[in-house]
Amino acid sequence: MPTDFDDWFVREILVHERALAQYLQRCWPHRDELHDLRQEVYARVYEAAARNRPASPQAFLFTTARHLMTDRARRGRVVSIEPVGDFEPSNVYLVDDVSPERWVGARQALKRLAEALDRLPDRCREVVWLRRVEELPQKDVARRLGISGKTVEKHLAKGMRLIADHLYGGMPPRDGEAPAWTATDEDDGDARQQAD
């Protein structure tokens, strides 16, 4: 089902999520809007790039982010000169130099994956392990752990979200701070556990 273009999007755009996260976080004062901003940036990039694939995907991603923030700032209460300034591309490259986002070899990718797994809440981690690593079918996972199929599905969905956050955006939490968009309303507890 994934098209060539979808693969391109994963390979050329999503890999920059960490840098994008830092960029948005630095420029945008409202933390609770970061998740939404990121999603809209991706949607805009996807739509524009589907029509015309940019030569430099990374620069295009950040330009889109900058424009989106400027638009929102204009609509919001902050209608001053500030948006242009802090959103300067020079900041972007600074961010990106600090954390180059390419996968650098299999070893590092594995290490990051193992970390992502170890950060999951206990039960969620078990479910992910049995399903993704041991490749037990969902219903066998349920039998093995003595939980319902629905619960297995729920843990998997949660595991997918948390692993994506860690692989793409989830920065190693610095000074005890939870990553900007892993804490959702319904799993505050897990987010805390993650930050451990």
Added chain:
Amino acid sequence: MHDSRRIEQAAAEWLARRDRGDWSPYDARALEDWLCASTRHRVEFLRLQAAWREAGRLQALAAGLPGDEVPPRGAWVLGPVAHATHAHDVAAAGAATPMRARRWRHALAAGVALVATGAALWLGWQLGGRSEADYASTLGQLRTVTLADGSSAVLSSDSRLHVRMTRGERDIELLQGEAYFDVAHDAGRPFVVSADGRRAIAVGTRFSVRRDAQDVRVVVTEGKVRLDAPPGADGRATPVSLLPAGSVATAGRSGVLVRSLPVAEAERYLEWRSGFLTFDDTSLASAAAEFNRFNTRKLELADAGVGELRVGGNFRWANLDSFVKLLEMGFPVRAERLPDRIVLHAR
């Protein structure tokens, strides 16, 4: 929950459902419809799907593990793939058991010591009933501290607090700078923050107090705070102000000016806690003073006229450079950049 999170959640649910093993053409069509409904759906789905596919590499780690148990956290370093490259980690894991036991003994000893100190403190409390502590932050640093009563304080840049807890009162003296308080509820012990002769008194609430050269500013974001001052030398009592949430009170020599704002607006005065300074039609002179509270590299104004320019916006206090660059772009000013300060001249 925001819509974006709901979408992420939905995308994860689709993936988990497709993974279930009873995926039908009907389901596939339903998913396709969902994906086509919004680009946001599609990008979120792609993102989670790519990460989940990536997670399949974990199988490489499982290869060397014994049995079919879910390995404990950290055990993956024993796997053959990692083995070659993480020899020191493996060694550490091998030593874990005795080390853990030792750590436990330490913890136990520490626990005993803690109980002893606790008892001494409790005794001291019963006899003298007071504890004292000092807290300070350096220039450019924000510091969160937990006070003995469970309240917390966020010290802004270059600020100092002296805290004295007694059985009857919680006395906090703001010696310098600004601090934001989240006060633990204790009806029997008022929480009193004094600054330059003014006292802000609360029971359980959130507010900030700040000292300037001329005045004291109190911002209340939750609950109520009473603002008073001890009687002057002439014995005349000073008026008392009761500040509800949303109040921004400035107490100077000549009296107290209270502005009542929506709470969200009052909170803008406290955005320094997340690294921002918010100005709204503020003179450049005050904006510069604000930046200077946080930075060692000072912003100076060479001409009075420059100080009267009005600025607005939301700025990172740590990013003085970009603020100055903006000023140069938007105003008739020229910046002279020196190592220890930036001087703004009229152009």
